[in-house]
Amino acid sequence: MRTLIFYILLFDAILFTGVFWYLEFPWYIILLLFLVFLIFTALASSQIRWNLFVSSIHSGNKVGNQIALTFDDGPHPVYTPLVLDILKQHQAKASFFLIGKNAEKYPYLVERIFEEGHTIGNHSYSHSNTIGFSSKNQWIQEIQSTNLVIQKIIGKTPKLFRPPFGITTPHLGLALKQTKMTSIGWNHRTFDTAQKNVDAIVRKLEQNVQAGSIILLHDSHERIQPLLEQLLTKLANKNLSFVSLNELLDEKSYLEV
Known part of the structure; x- marks a missing residue:
């Protein structure tokens, strides 16, 4: 439609x-x-939240004081391990939307993410700057190539997809329908790859995040370590707990074989 x-x-x-x-x-x-x-x-x-070309999920169950931290663009050989260490220290779960070519390059990090109980999603194979101009078949290739890489590593095929740059098009909508993927958006975008002031990001989230929130972060830059450490402490003080998307949304993370 x-x-x-x-x-x-x-x-x-x-x-x-x-x-x-x-x-x-x-x-x-x-x-x-x-x-x-x-x-x-x-x-x-x-504007992924408009849901005009693709129906995406932007928030979850508001009962239970649970929120979902999501990380795009990994795995990164330096910053993803740091993120995983911090999450383990705080006994927090998260969801990682992986770029296929990165997952292919660092399979041991994909394994670690999965083994430590976090959810793995698909974030395209190339994450090209021009990916928004892709045809339906090109989108399908991006999705299936990444799913295949991840399936070979963890034995499961992702069902959750995060559009690169949050860009949605009619062609992507058709590709998601054909590949039976679920598009995941967010209701709190931190712009952490561009915003240099970590304190400002944390302060804004502390004021606005509520139960059911989905927060967009990136495990691909040096500021993610201090940002995540502060964020986990501040939001835990608000009696919020950190869960994976499948728990927050009551949505299956992986396709049935």
Whole structure:
């Protein structure tokens, strides 16, 4: 249905462009109207929480004071072990959305994540800067290649998918449906790869995070260690506990074979 809506909007944009051209509207009016459509489409693609092209899960059960920490872009040979050490120290569980080419390069880290009771999800194989322009078949290749890498390492095939950059498109929606994957978003984005002020990130989360929250973090940069240490302490003081996504959402983490 979401894909159908997109193509209806595209058809309408082209149709009205033709009508206005036929009625001899000024060219800049026609261009402006078409730019409005393009801008709306770009915004909709970049706003995963709009659920326009892909239906994603952004929060979980608010009963029980549980929240989910999620880490994108790993595994990283330096920072993922640090994150795992901190999580173990605080007896916290989390979910890791892995890039396929990284998982292929560091299989021992994939094993460790799984063996320590954390959930593993799919974050595409390449995480290319232009991945948002992928066709349905290219998305399917990205998803299946990563699932195959992870399945060979832990013996299970991920069911949860986090779109790179949070970008969603009609083609991705079709690919997720065909591969039977579930898209996972978030309701707290930290921008921790760009935000240098760790204290500011922690302070904002401490003020806004509630039971059922899904927090987006990255185990791919040097600030994640002090950020995670502070965050776990501050949120635990609010009587919040840290669980994997399958527990928070009551959602299966892995596909049935």
